[in-house]
Amino acid sequence: MTPQAEFREGLDELAVHYKEVLKLLGEDPTREGLEKTPIRVAKAMQVLTRGYTQDPKKVLTDALFEEKYNQMVIVKDIDFFSMCEHHMLPFYGKAHVAIFLMDTSPV
Numbered sequence: 001m002t003p004q005a006e007f008r009e010g011l012d013e014l015a016v017h018y019k020e021v022l023k024l025l026g027e028d029p030t031r032e033g034l035e036k037t038p039i040r041v042a043k044a045m046q047v048l049t050r051g052y053t054q055d056p057k058k059v060l061t062d063a064l065f066e067e068k069y070n071q072m073v074i075v076k077d078i079d080f081f082s083m084c085e086h087h088m089l090p091f092y093g094k095a096h097v098a099i100f101l102m103d104t105s106p107v
Helices: 011-024 037-048 056-061
Strands: 071-084 089-101
Touching: 011 037, 037 071
Parallel strands: none
Antiparallel strands: 071 089
8 A cells, every 4th residue: 555645634633533333333343353454445545535525637648649540449448436425435347438539731
């Protein structure tokens, strides 16, 4: 996992809330197997929701370049993941994109 410095503000407070969730579920968050679970879950949630703090324009335009090309371009198996806002559970999959590029510059 990434270093602590890369996590957003509120990580420790979020972990406190997850500790309470464990208690409400009838678990003992102080037992050996669960001691570090609240901070792990807090980190995981920040990773899974990091898109909320990213600039979509920057993410989508980082690799733009001009190319004279008259072919179909297919990009397959693009991993994606997000969170279901209704259940706070992750979902993931693969996307495929195809586009026909035509060089429209004058001959």
